[in-house]
Amino acid sequence: MRARIWGSRGSIAAPGPETIRYGGNTSCVEVRGDGGEVIVLDAGTGARPLGDELMRGPLARVDLLLTHLHVDHLEGLGMFAPIWSPDTELHIWGPPSPVASLDERVATYFSPPLFPVHLSEVPSRVTFHDAPREPWTIGSVTLTAHPILHPGATVGYRLEANGRALAYVTDHEPALGTDLDAVASAWISGFALAHRADLLIHDCQYTEDEYASHVGWGHPSVAHVAAFARRAEIDRLVMFHHHPGHRDDELDAMRGTMLEAWPVEPERCIVAGEGVEIDV
Amino acid sequence: MSTQAAQHHLVLILARDFASRLATPVFLVDPRGAVIYFNEAAERVLGRRYTEGVGMEAEDWSTAFAPTDDAGNPVALPDLPLGVAIIERHPDHRMLRIRSIDGTERRIEVTAFPLFAHEDECLGAIAIFWETPESPPEE
Numbered sequence: 506m507r508a509r510i511w512g513s514r515g516s517i518a519a520p521g522p523e524t525i526r527y528g529g530n531t532s533c534v535e536v537r538g539d540g541g542e543v544i545v546l547d548a549g550t551g552a553r554p555l556g557d558e559l560m561r562g563p564l565a566r567v568d569l570l571l572t573h574l575h576v577d578h579l580e581g582l583g584m585f586a587p588i589w590s591p592d593t594e595l596h597i598w599g600p601p602s603p604v605a606s607l608d609e610r611v612a613t614y615f616s617p618p619l620f621p622v623h624l625s626e627v628p629s630r631v632t633f634h635d636a637p638r639e640p641w642t643i644g645s646v647t648l649t650a651h652p653i654l655h656p657g658a659t660v661g662y663r664l665e666a667n668g669r670a671l672a673y674v675t676d677h678e679p680a681l682g683t684d685l686d687a688v689a690s691a692w693i694s695g696f697a698l699a700h701r702a703d704l705l706i707h708d709c710q711y712t713e714d715e716y717a718s719h720v721g722w723g724h725p726s727v728a729h730v731a732a733f734a735r736r737a738e739i740d741r742l743v744m745f746h747h748h749p750g751h752r753d754d755e756l757d758a759m760r761g762t763m764l765e766a767w768p769v770e771p772e773r774c775i776v777a778g779e780g781v782e783i784d785v
Numbered sequence: 786m787s788t789q790a791a792q793h794h795l796v797l798i799l800a801r802d803f804a805s806r807l808a809t810p811v812f813l814v815d816p817r818g819a820v821i822y823f824n825e826a827a828e829r830v831l832g833r834r835y836t837e838g839v840g841m842e843a844e845d846w847s848t849a850f851a852p853t854d855d856a857g858n859p860v861a862l863p864d865l866p867l868g869v870a871i872i873e874r875h876p877d878h879r880m881l882r883i884r885s886i887d888g889t890e891r892r893i894e895v896t897a898f899p900l901f902a903h904e905d906e907c908l909g910a911i912a913i914f915w916e917t918p919e920s921p922p923e924e
Contacts (some may be wrong), residue, residue, distance in 0.1 A: 603903060638906070652795040652902070682802045690790060692801060697792035 512551020513777035515746035528779030540645035552581030571599035601635035709744035731766030818843025832885030866897035870910035
């Protein structure tokens, strides 16, 4: 598998000279399976340039995995070019909800007055799926979805192929009310998804100071992610879902803090930036 | 292919976290009724540490504390609120007398309800209980 970051920002897009290195688009990651599968993780504003890129080549099927339906993970869907092509078979997976179906919840955003066209009018062949409770496969990739700790229905994903594992666990506050260093691993949100993953893409929104005034907002501090990475025994970490107010140099500083708290070889800790490609 | 580690469902993680902050005794079991957690307040009432009680099967905890009604009649698992919650999968409430491991007898009220992540996905049940004063003698 190979992952490419198209959007690494959280909450709201943050373009500008202070975010030019890591980018300002919101959450979107492209994963290519070894069998040519096209799997897209979240549809933030990064989905717009990804969609344009996908349309330049042959494209029969896209699987879009939504972690949840907060706008920063969905707002790129309307400008995702494959959704406007009748030749595209688009499968959208997302967290199940006891309140409404996935298509109904996506259509809340993808319909007037928030969007000019209703979801039911798009020309592509769209199929919605509640993320299954048991592992399932898309081509050569085995996927697992588990609910994770974030306000509202939210899941994280684990993608496995050829003995390698990528965990995508963003918008996640695993240390809420919990001492990650003290609690048994079975009681840590997201643990099974991340356990011994070759690559963990994880929310890393706040510094310690910022977290103090954002407890319960659904995002971790650097120290929490370090503890989570340590407990889950992951190989490489991608710091993701950057706070929209964090400049490039501040993200570099957060990586330095991360490496102090999680002292591994520096190349194992990556700040997610648009265009970064990583072999899993 | 999958090498995933064991982990409790998020609903149970949140239930445990909630219970761990309460001064009121709380008992958490899996869908079969096996104990997966009880808080410090419950430890004091039951006279047993969580680490000693985790994994207890329903058949064991339902008899270990010798639950009876006010008249001293034993109350079996299907009639205990937590038993109702895991067997019939609906909420229940009643008064009980129990005997802690240290031999102390207590009169408690128990409320239990099943934990559903989805309509068809029961993850276990939770019971909250508290000591109540002896009922006034009947005239």
